[in-house]
Amino acid sequence: MPSGGGKTTNRSGSRRRTTVKLIDLALQGGGSHGAFTWGVLDRLLEEPDLKIDAISGTSAGAMNAAVLADGWTDNGAIGARAALDAYWNRVSRAAALSPLQRTPIDRMLGRWTLDTSPAFIAMDLMSRVFSPYDLNPQGFNPLTRILEESIDFERLSRAPIKLFVTATNVRTGRGRIFRNAEITPEVLLASACLPTLFQSVEIDGEPYWDGGFAGNPTITPLVRESDAQDTILVQINPRERPGTPRTAAEIFNRLNEVSFNATLMKELRMIALLRQVADPGSGEGARWASMRTHRIMSDMMVTLGYSSKLNAEWAFLTMLRDEGRRCASEFLDVHKNDIGQSSTADLDVLLAEC
16 A cells, blocks of 8 residues: 655654555535534544545535545645634534524423424425425525635645545436536535435536435545545444334434435445455456445434434534544544554445345
8 A cells, every 4th residue: 555654753852754544535424414524534634644545425525525625735634624614614604594493492401403493394394395496496505605615626626635526416316426626516515415405406417416315425436546445434324223213204314314325335345245255356356355444433323313414503513523523533542553454344244234
């Protein structure tokens, strides 16, 4: 695996050479739950011996990826961390004007849900009867301005970090992967376009919806186009959830989680399967088989329902950020030495599902 070198000073005052480890990041989408990923990235960017070669992101994961890469191009890790802080601050300030707010009772009880918010209930009911073309004929999306203020897209096109942003072609049902020079505000909006909330986003004459339907996130370009052999998946959609959903909201939430995880699980299962092959060959099969996978996630996500993905209060975002930093620190404490050596995510359990 390609690596670089940097110099640090030890306690005796001598200089020793440290090995820089190349990594890829795979970032899931999930609305404001993407603030958890913000925290993970903020912590990883503090590690001088970890170098990000490529990022694959969908929806909120794509937003985080683009903001990070643009900030990195401007001023390295410091610029990336500052850019992420500024982006999520803008998201929170815009949300302060939204009618989607927690009720006083929810605030008093410390619940992050919007399930009892009159505005959320009304929006949820109307979205089951009317389309975004009825309710939002002008196609307004508050994220448009936030993205334009947060990212220099010309600079992003020449970022040293490779970006892969997934959106789903409405007509064909297939995912399309956009790379640095192709990424615009419209591409990021398309990657996060939930069809019950927003009109499809037209790019090159084709309509696009949320990339989560096709890959959340897509692993394939990391295997084919990145020099790194270690991929850290930041997972914010729970794969398993205890109990059986019974309310309409619980059923809808679980359907989204299952569908948005399905393609990712297939790609991870492919990695596990190719590792079992005696001779995966010397081409793409070998690249899949040699890929080392790691995962950062939190059990907290199981306690958060669908409606909280629309809650962008600063207190909620910073709570998720802090949880992301905690989980990333825990991962580094236990597994940092495994990066570049061996996988830490057990993918073999997926083979039983084939």
